[in-house]
Amino acid sequence: xxxxxxxxxxxxxxxxxxxxxxxxxxxxxxxxxxxxxxxxxxxxxxxxxxxxxxxxxxxxxxxxxxxxxxxxxxxxxxxxxxxxxxxxxxxxxxxxxxxxxxxxxxxxxxxxxxxxxxxxxxxxxxxxxxxxxxxxxxxxxxxxxxxxxxxxxxxxxxxxxxxxxxxxxxxxxxxxxxxxxxxxxxxxxxxxxxxxxxxxxxxxxxxxxxxxxxxxxxxxxxxxxxxxxxxxxxxxxxxxxxxxxxxxxxxxxxxxxxxxxxxxxxxxxxxxxxxxxxxxxxxxxxxxxxxxxxxxxxxxxxxxxxxxxxxxxxxxxxxxxxxxxxxxxxxxxxxxxxxxxxxxxxxxxxxxxxxxxxxxxxxxxxxxxxxxxxxxxxxxxxxxxxxxxxxxxxxxxxxxxxxxxxxx
Amino acid sequence: xxxxxxxxxxxxxxxxxxxxxxxxxxxxxxxxxxxxxxxxxxxxxxxxxxxxxxxxxxxxxxxxxxxxxxxxxxxxxxxxxxxxxxxxxxxxxxxxxxxxxxxxxxxxxxxxxxxxxxxxxxxxxxxxxxxxxxxxxxxxxxxxxxxxxxxxxxxxxxxxxxxxxxxxxxxxxxxxxxxxxxxxxxxxxxxxxxxxxxxxxxxxxxxxxxxxxxxxxxxxxxxxxxxxxxxxxxxxxxxxxxxxxxxxxxxxxxxxxxxxxxxxxxx
Numbered sequence: 001x002x003x004x005x006x007x008x009x010x011x012x013x014x015x016x017x018x019x020x021x022x023x024x025x026x027x028x029x030x031x032x033x034x035x036x037x038x039x040x041x042x043x044x045x046x047x048x049x050x051x052x053x054x055x056x057x058x059x060x061x062x063x064x065x066x067x068x069x070x071x072x073x074x075x076x077x078x079x080x081x082x083x084x085x086x087x088x089x090x091x092x093x094x095x096x097x098x099x100x101x102x103x104x105x106x107x108x109x110x111x112x113x114x115x116x117x118x119x120x121x122x123x124x125x126x127x128x129x130x131x132x133x134x135x136x137x138x139x140x141x142x143x144x145x146x147x148x149x150x151x152x153x154x155x156x157x158x159x160x161x162x163x164x165x166x167x168x169x170x171x172x173x174x175x176x177x178x179x180x181x182x183x184x185x186x187x188x189x190x191x192x193x194x195x196x197x198x199x200x201x202x203x204x205x206x207x208x209x210x211x212x213x214x215x216x217x218x219x220x221x222x223x224x225x226x227x228x229x230x231x232x233x234x235x236x237x238x239x240x241x242x243x244x245x246x247x248x249x250x251x252x253x254x255x256x257x258x259x260x261x262x263x264x265x266x267x268x269x270x271x272x273x274x275x276x277x278x279x280x281x282x283x284x285x286x287x288x289x290x291x292x293x294x295x296x297x298x299x300x301x302x303x304x305x306x307x308x309x310x311x312x313x314x315x316x317x318x319x320x321x322x323x324x325x326x327x328x329x330x331x332x333x334x335x336x337x338x339x340x341x342x343x344x345x346x347x348x349x350x351x352x353x354x355x356x357x358x359x360x361x362x363x364x365x366x367x368x369x370x371x372x373x374x375x376x377x378x379x380x381x382x383x384x385x386x387x388x389x390x391x392x393x394x395x396x397x398x399x400x401x402x403x404x405x406x407x408x
Numbered sequence: 409x410x411x412x413x414x415x416x417x418x419x420x421x422x423x424x425x426x427x428x429x430x431x432x433x434x435x436x437x438x439x440x441x442x443x444x445x446x447x448x449x450x451x452x453x454x455x456x457x458x459x460x461x462x463x464x465x466x467x468x469x470x471x472x473x474x475x476x477x478x479x480x481x482x483x484x485x486x487x488x489x490x491x492x493x494x495x496x497x498x499x500x501x502x503x504x505x506x507x508x509x510x511x512x513x514x515x516x517x518x519x520x521x522x523x524x525x526x527x528x529x530x531x532x533x534x535x536x537x538x539x540x541x542x543x544x545x546x547x548x549x550x551x552x553x554x555x556x557x558x559x560x561x562x563x564x565x566x567x568x569x570x571x572x573x574x575x576x577x578x579x580x581x582x583x584x585x586x587x588x589x590x591x592x593x594x595x596x597x598x599x600x601x602x603x604x605x606x607x608x609x610x611x612x613x614x615x616x617x618x619x620x621x622x623x624x625x626x627x628x629x630x631x632x633x634x635x636x637x638x639x640x641x642x643x644x645x646x647x648x649x650x651x652x653x654x655x656x657x658x659x660x661x662x663x664x665x666x667x668x669x670x671x672x673x674x675x
Binding site: 002003005006007008010011014015016053062063066067069070071072073074075076077112113114149150 | 413
């Protein structure tokens, strides 16, 4: 990679974590004025409030909306320099009969517009293999021109066409990624394969080239969207390029703030969801008569906090013998443990849960002795105490009988 | 002005106050190394302090690319040319005859990741032919900058025996206005002696005019005034900021450089 490519890429990916949150807003080029991009300037003003690292536009919109990218606090500009009709399925005007892709600008044109990178597609899975060959030739030419111009090339490798099936999809994503990398991509915009294991293979195929996961057209719930991001980051992804899930949202800035929290601030999805739209949980409520004694709550609690399925590491327990009755016993935030701690290692947080500070604690065990419900304990040199999962308790979410509830 | 130029200028001219502090770190190609210079370290301190742009020669740019990582870091401005004009009496090879030469194309600068380019334009050459050649090379850089949408900063400097105390301010005004009419997007000019004269020069420039920190007295007429005082006067006269010279890259002067950044941008 040349110096100019490296310098420009470093203005898209945050140098502190090597990650990026980008927004795709080039839909009009392929699909016409779909919702969210009709008045693109107005939408992007809201998007920019959420501080994305970069925004992807068509060359025409890039020229028109140049003012939104001015200044060092503004996002970097990504420009799409190719076009395809492939996405005009039956839900759009003039559904496609034959797939085409074309070059609509050169890397030099993108650079003149002030772009920090050019973005192009690479499809594999065509029925007619000459199409794939043609597309690869185009991408290779872009790669050479981009290198010469000092502009990074972001390739979007997508399995597309009748030879793509559910069972070969992940493998084809990995294959397309590797082809794009070897053709000269400096970064990738990649569809999610559906699970972290197969995405790990995709990351491996990229041989160190940064991968941004794309959202696709499916409108994901806020939690699903953040889960996808967290899963890809967990196996080596470098961030996101989300389009419709951002530009069609009622509040794009808030979606982006949540995405940034997961990508750049290292916060868990649980934390983000709890701090965002959901109300803050301050206490657990037990409906003992509904409890079936299945122990899913204790399993998920130990797994969430300790990464193991071990009931003894759980912050709650189920009392009672088969066939019942059962009674979940949970922390009530009575604060007796807080009062018992001489070193002030325990305190009540603003979210309502009890916080434990390891640095102050000498593991004396007075907190465990003080707990009337015996749900506080010393375990593995840690004080195990319910933290309400920092606002979104997993036990409540996983209990199929609704025997556990959260009181805001 | 086209969009690419606007975007790139906004990478080194603050969008809130429309001002800029640029550091010149390309003197090595003209003067050789300086004694007390730890360039990487100094540039990092200045980048953190909020310098907007750093002028680099092409050879150093790749060695210092770390400084330019991230959108809030300074922009790289590539110096395109070379001159012996700054080799004063303390230099082992003091200038005998002013020479000026273009070394790097705008296209190369863009390929290497520059957000802008910088070039010299001197007036006061002993022979008018040299001024004409310098103007010609600068004008051709202007055209390439227009084609490629790269902003150009011209450092317009009167130099030589024909420049006197009496004609210094007018020479600065003429040189910078000529640069602007040829197509320069920003100019950098030396201090010309008084508030009224700086006002005249800044008004005549029509584009953002930065005060150039010239350490050498290039003409007998040039007053020797502390740069901070000159900078503050130039800002009052409507100047858009400063171009800091090599002395501000010395470890002992970094604090003063930070003060100048605050002077330009406030806070």
